[in-house]
Amino acid sequence: MKPPWRLLLLWAFSLGFLPASAQEQDLVLRVLLQEAPLGQEVVLKLPEGEVRAWATPQGVAVEGRVYPSLDLPAPYFALGGRAYRGGVRLLAQGGKLLVVNLVSLEDYLLGVLPGEMPEGFPLEALKAQAVVARTFAVNRLNPKAPYDLCAGERCQVYLGFSAEKERYRAAVAATRGQVLSYGGRAISALYHADSGGMTAGSEEVFGQALPYLRPRPDPYAKGPKSLWRMQVEKAQAAKVLQALGFHPAGEDPPQVLERSPSGRVWRVRLLGVELRGLEAGRFLRLLGLPSTLVEFQGFEALGRGLGHGVGLSQWGAKGMAEAGYGHREILGHYFPGTFLSDLLLGELPGPALALR
Numbered sequence: 001m002k003p004p005w006r007l008l009l010l011w012a013f014s015l016g017f018l019p020a021s022a023q024e025q026d027l028v029l030r031v032l033l034q035e036a037p038l039g040q041e042v043v044l045k046l047p048e049g050e051v052r053a054w055a056t057p058q059g060v061a062v063e064g065r066v067y068p069s070l071d072l073p074a075p076y077f078a079l080g081g082r083a084y085r086g087g088v089r090l091l092a093q094g095g096k097l098l099v100v101n102l103v104s105l106e107d108y109l110l111g112v113l114p115g116e117m118p119e120g121f122p123l124e125a126l127k128a129q130a131v132v133a134r135t136f137a138v139n140r141l142n143p144k145a146p147y148d149l150c151a152g153e154r155c156q157v158y159l160g161f162s163a164e165k166e167r168y169r170a171a172v173a174a175t176r177g178q179v180l181s182y183g184g185r186a187i188s189a190l191y192h193a194d195s196g197g198m199t200a201g202s203e204e205v206f207g208q209a210l211p212y213l214r215p216r217p218d219p220y221a222k223g224p225k226s227l228w229r230m231q232v233e234k235a236q237a238a239k240v241l242q243a244l245g246f247h248p249a250g251e252d253p254p255q256v257l258e259r260s261p262s263g264r265v266w267r268v269r270l271l272g273v274e275l276r277g278l279e280a281g282r283f284l285r286l287l288g289l290p291s292t293l294v295e296f297q298g299f300e301a302l303g304r305g306l307g308h309g310v311g312l313s314q315w316g317a318k319g320m321a322e323a324g325y326g327h328r329e330i331l332g333h334y335f336p337g338t339f340l341s342d343l344l345l346g347e348l349p350g351p352a353l354a355l356r
Helices: 005-014 105-116 124-139 168-172 202-206 234-245 278-286 313-323 328-332
Strands: 028-037 042-046 051-054 059-062 066-067 069-072 076-079 083-084 088-094 096-104 178-181 226-229 255-259 263-269 273-276 294-297 300-303 339-342
Touching: 028 051, 028 105, 042 096, 042 300, 051 096, 059 069, 059 300, 066 096, 066 339, 083 096, 083 105, 083 178, 124 168, 124 178, 124 313, 124 328, 168 178, 168 300, 168 313, 263 278, 263 313, 294 328, 313 328, 313 339
Parallel strands: none
Antiparallel strands: 028 096, 042 051, 042 076, 051 059, 059 066, 069 088, 076 083, 088 096, 178 339, 226 300, 255 263, 263 273, 294 300
């Protein structure tokens, strides 16, 4: 039986786990936790008690009053049975109630690592993930938007305090404030599960070539999806093509006509339709293939890797750590030409350690 959320949080607070930001100043992130339709009630559990809120055409309704927006400062709170560090901002926007967690950067990472990397991975791999996740978050800061990040896969999976473990706390603490920089700015720190043996250049997936996101050999990436096979259903392929605006007219199975520098599919033909570049990759992902590092035997796909392949390979980081590499060397491999810099209240000072 799980302990009540309030007892769990009070226990954590008494051990000093909450809040880390009370000990030293830190960047505050705005993380979107939930979007509730107009009129749908959201229940927040704070140390002082429950708060019930919903969106109206005029703003945020709480306890009989309507506010343009409302901040509820707190060291912690619970939403939907999950506990979070920090406070809450409630906004009514676009006919929805936005529930936004106001949380320090380092506290945020304690809830991100459990959603992004298995606890059993080596500490150096967890430290590399902590730096990448921190850099990803800093790169997404946007004062003009109602929030900086969401809590799902579209951003980074953020599970809050409920998912924290000691190994994740150790990885975050050991890398506190460390971010990857290029040209004095936090980089676009992308990552994926398994490169399949070769990472992709950013332009192969996202259409923009970045100097630190280049194709890199990745011999240490040996995850459960390093090798896979999957049957492509003809009817499903036709349906996806139609959804993309094409008109399949043939019976021919997929044939790879051209590959990207990392070996991923760049041009493919099937069912009388030819797709090229980013469109080809998008088609294969919509088919549900684990990656675009694939070849075809008729309608059977034989592939390697899991994810888009750009940036840090998590299973590759695990393999490198097991081979004795530290987190700095892991990051240098996946993000060549970047620097490991110290973040100070949102400012990136001069580059500190070059990662080659």
